[in-house]
Each structure stands twice: as C-alpha cells, then as structure tokens.
Amino acid sequence: MDTIKSKLGYQPTWQQWKPGFFDDAVHLALFVGVPVVVGFLIGLLTAKDVKGWYKTLRKPKFNPPSSVFPVVWTVLYVMMGSAAWLVWSNGGWKQHKFALSAYTVQLFLNFLWNPTFFFLRKLDWALVDITLLLGALATTIATFHHVDDRAAMLLVPYFLWVSFATYLNFSFCELNPKASRHIVDAFTIKKRVQRRVAELKAEMID
Template sequence: MSTVNWRSLPDRRPLVTLSSVVAACILLGAAGGLITAPQIETWYTTLDKPGFTPPSWVFGPVWTTLYALQGVAAWFVWKAGLDRRAVRVALALFVLQFAFNVAWSPAFFGLESPTLGLVVIVPLWVAIAATIATTARVDRRAATLLVPYLAWVSFATALNYAIWMLN
C-alpha cells in the first residue's frame, strides 16, 4: 500500500480550490446564522445589553468577512502540504475552532443562554489562539489572516460576558 505524497500533487486550479474553501467556510459559518436570525428580533431584543453592543446589521458583514479570511488562511495552510505534520496539526486545530464557532450560535441564541454561550466562546477563543500559533509555523500570511478573527471573538467574548452579567 503506497501513501499519497500530498505535497507533490499540483494544484492545477488554485482559484477553484481557494474559492471552494472560502465558500465552504462561509456556508458552514452561515449555518449558525440560521439559528440566530429568528432570535434576534425576539429573545435577543429583550436582553439588557452593554453600551458597546453594535447594531445587529454589523454582525452579518463582519462574520462573512471573517469566514472568508478563515477560508483563505486554511487554503494557505493546506497548500503547504498535508504530508507535513505541522500542516495537519494546524488544520486539525482549525477544524476544532470552527466547530466551537458553529456551536456558539445554538448555545447562545438557540438555547437562549448567555451562560452556555460563555461555555462555548471561551474555549473557542483558546482554540483560535492555538490555531494562529500553529498556523504561524506553517504560513505567516495565514496566521495574520486569522488575527482579525481573534480580535472579533475577543470583542464577542466581552459582549457575551456583559450580557450574561446584565441578565
């Protein structure tokens, strides 16, 4: 049984693979939005929120941008070659953080629980930081693309915490 040398496989259509990875990240990320949308105009409006809460319309464009950046980052890492252990570790952490990301909306909005939101968003933050650290060993451009995501999730963690405290 031979193993595939992923590094030797040429990417004959880089724009197709890049677009596919970015689209997958945006679509998977949007899945959380399906749970969020009905709760924004009902349950979420009843919550006491801190003064630094952005208007609801900000979240869609920000998350779409962040998911696109994540897709580009994952693509850069993948292009470095799956035969490298560092690449596999970085991509595994990427998948882990993405799973926490997708889980946050059902926890916070779906279950109407700022407490469960915190239970998910704190390990999400840790997973993003670990993803950036491992990704930096593979491709600094990819790690840099994830920094705005960590910054936004830092803000979202503070917002989630403030909502939890106020309610």
C-alpha cells in the same frame, strides 16, 4: 526561437497555470465556502431569535448594532478560510495535521456559539464555548505561524473580534442573570429545530 524555448523547457503562461490554477481555485473556494455557507445556514436558523428574544435582553452600551454582525462574520469567514487554504496548500493534511486539526476545532466551536446563544438561549453555555474558541484560535494562529506568516496574520482580526465578543458575551451574562436558568433537553431542542425548519420552508414557499 521556438526550438530554443523548447530546449529551455519553456511553457506558455497559460500551460503553466492551467492545472495548478484551477485546482487551487477549487480548493480555495471549498475552504472559504464551508464557513461562509454554514455560517449563513446557522444565521437562518437563529434569525427569528435575533429579531425577537434577543431584543428583550439588556445590552451593554458598547454592543454593536445587529446589522454589523453578519457583515463582520462574512469577512472573517473569508479570511479564515483563506488562511486554512494557505496552510493546506503548503503540504496538505499529512504535513500540517496538528495545525489543521486546531483550525477544525475552532471552526466547530465557532459554529456552535450562535445556536447556543440565540437558539438555546443559554448565555452561560455560550460564554464557555467562546472562551474555548478563543483558546483554540490562539493555538491555531501559533501553529499557522510556523507554516505561513500570511495565514497567521489573516487570523489576527478574527482573534481580536472573538476577544471582543467574549467580553460582550460575559457582559450579557452579567446584565441578564436569569436568562440562562431555563432547562434545555434533547426533546426541547428537537421540537424547536423542527418548528424552525417548518417556518423556513413556509417562508420559502411564500
């Protein structure tokens, strides 16, 4: 029986899976981990503003509770990372350079929105950013669709949420026209970042 199996090129399941399975698991963890971890760190940076300044803003009636956002974004980050991994594992960067570049651009715009809205407190800049994000995300979904339908479908809830968030951002701008009139320069940003980092260090020590 063993001779027949060897002639047929048979390998036990664990031998078939061992190299590919662990490689895939590591790559999937990286693709999912990057947005989740970076999103978490950005959340730490802006947490004080969410609890303080954000509460002073006038909000639209359909604005979700603050506790909803971290949960939704964590789920979406896992889904988008999984989608990117599906595309990457289907030929790598060389074969799908445009699709993965579009994904990278939308991810950068995604990371940029939170500190722009909460940390810099520039609602109008955040609206520009999230509008660009919506366009980049639509491009990403279209390009992912040509590679793997599953990857494109994983991004659909993300697209719907960003569409809602874009309208939400617009509503905040309409309800708080004076909130973005302050001037933001590099020196101010540097000082605020340094102060926030110092506060986080103090919180960790305590």
